[in-house]
Amino acid sequence: MSERLSVFKTYKLYVGGKFPRSESGRVYEVTDSKGNWLANAPLSSRKDARDAVVAARKAFGGWAGATAYNRGQILYRIAEMLEGRKAQFVREVADAEGLSKSKAADQVDAAIDRWVWYAGWTDKIAQVIGGANPVAGPYFNLSSPEPAGVVVVLAPQESSFLGLISVVAPVIATGNTAIVIASEKSPLPALSLGEVLATSDLPGGVVNVLSGRTAEIATPLAAHQDVNAIDLAGAGEIDGLAKELEIAAADNLKRVLRPQPVDDWAATPGIDRMTAFLETKTVWHPTGSLGASGSSY
């Protein structure tokens, strides 16, 4: 008897909780580190990018307004779903990055642990970086972090899964919504992540995953007037791109996280990737006086 013929997966984008093909109808060939064909991935267009912004904006109010506890529960659920699909991600990471099975498994384990780490941050970050300010006057004055809004994330080009998750999780943990541009060469783990997110109670549109040419997708997004921030992690290795995108981002003063050299994505992250996409809101309330005048203003 001959060996069973396997069923290939059609890799699709993840936008607004759905799995569309690129509206352009284009795909590109994704190969493993040795050049063997793995799959055809959608080659996203600027229209796909704009659709993703619409989806991310639509999802923002609900996600930012969810309780931090609820966001933590959902992020933890994502880790649970990843754990169940571990074998698939190990295979995809091994293919993408040319790693042995055990090295790839280390990457996937670290990535899952990282989701758990960020899941626990959702209801703690406000206490760590916000708080009451002792102003010199009869006021109660409180500073709280709030999500910046719609964040475009250029996922790292090399670390296709651990790097990806290290930049996506901090963005959504704090209530932002994200448009993720997958690693150009190794987009499959990112596209599969979309399938996990779709089954983890994460509202559609909170994370949107696009594959294709990083520069082609990132350029209109960096200039998009309804995007609030951009993480240039994956632009660092492309000549001149980070600077070009930062200039475009100035048009509506997006918050920009410049690419920084990362030696080891497995190292414990600080809180910087969360604070980079947080605003600080400070609210003043009169405490009044209950003196004889009775005035409370």
Added chain:
Amino acid sequence: MASAFEYAPAPESRSVVDIAPSYGLFIDGEFTEAADGKVFKTVSPSTEEVLSEIAQAGEADVDRAVQAARKAFEKWSALPGSERAKYLFRIARIIQERSRELAVLETLDNGKPIKETRDADLPLVAAHFFYYAGWADKLDHAGFGANPRPLGVAGQVIPWNFPLLMLAWKIAPALATGNTVVLKPAETTPLSALFFADICRQAGLPKGVVNILPGYGDTGAALIAHPDVNKVAFTGSTAVGKQIARTVAGTRKKLTLELGGKGANIVFDDAPIDQAVEGIVNGIFFNQGQVCCAGSRLLVQESIQDELMDSLKRRLSTLRLGDPLDKNTDIGAINSEEQLARITTLVEQGEAEGAERWSPACELPSSGYWFAPTLFTNVTQAHTIARDEIFGPVLSVLTFRTPDEAVAKANNSQYGLSAGIWTEKGSRILAVANKLRAGVIWSNTFNKFDPTSPFGGYKESGFGREGGRHGLEAYLDV
């Protein structure tokens, strides 16, 4: 409206301040002329009197100042934090000692009423240095990890609306964290920064730690573009802020921007009307409305519109416009001819687009730059005066019916710096504050500032925070 009691003039004495006929650039602890010998005049906007002639820094001077700051950085950043703290405490104390002199100086150069410089600007300036002085030896405990490092040389460009206060917001945290600075004050208000240079001398601050370069926009542009500047901090217009963001793109310079605003001041039908009126007046007429966080859009609930507008107009009729040095003056001069022209153009556009203009009967002095307190009704969200920052004593009044509509209108702006909420209902304050996309929100008050309280905007009002623990981050390599 005729006043029941006429006020006799009560001018603050000018003799407390001695303005020299000319000032140089302050570089490496010394006053020097500009390399190309250029000078400009600074005038008192309330009289157009020339106050002094100021050296105008060019590119060569910027380079020299940055080099001086670089040289000073090595020792300054290596000083124990407790020593840096003591320099800053000295500065805070000297500012307190000289505060009347500085208040009069600021009023002369800026045009704002003496009661504001005396009671708001100067106390806040001293408090800001006092606050950050205390941080200098406690940075390990500020939440940025152990031993956070300074960035290096900070290039700082500040506006003319709160000249000395903006200087304090920039210099105090920069020095506390171990940076050295090159600061460019605005061309219309260079004097208080130059007096501050003298305070640095009195405090014995090592030379080169603070350098002051008066000049125009091109001086600021050269400073920001200088390759040996590690940190850029700017307060000013959104248009210039965007240009700066483009200039520093692709470099390692850390950037913070505090830009324009179009703050919504939201008055609900259960608000205490008299207090709300005071808050509206404070929100838009404080410093002649030349405030980035001004409450320049009044959103009033439809059911109380008539009552509120009657009270507001009555109150505006009692505002006293005139000599900024007079202790009874509420409204001073507009800072410059250029700004007056901008306000005038936008107000004319407001009328042309169909909004209804109103000002109290108000006599304007014959010389100087003046604009009467103005409000517009029948304003829609599409009107230019509801969208663009006017930066003058001009209030645009819009109405709403439901809290949701108020929030939607308040957030319908490219800016997101400030907002106000007036209501007696506590839960409504919290719900509305939660939904407003703005960095500073005042409930049942307006335009309150404190060194411990982070200040800064969302969206195109800029990024980064000044003040409080948050304000340290802008000057640390974290």
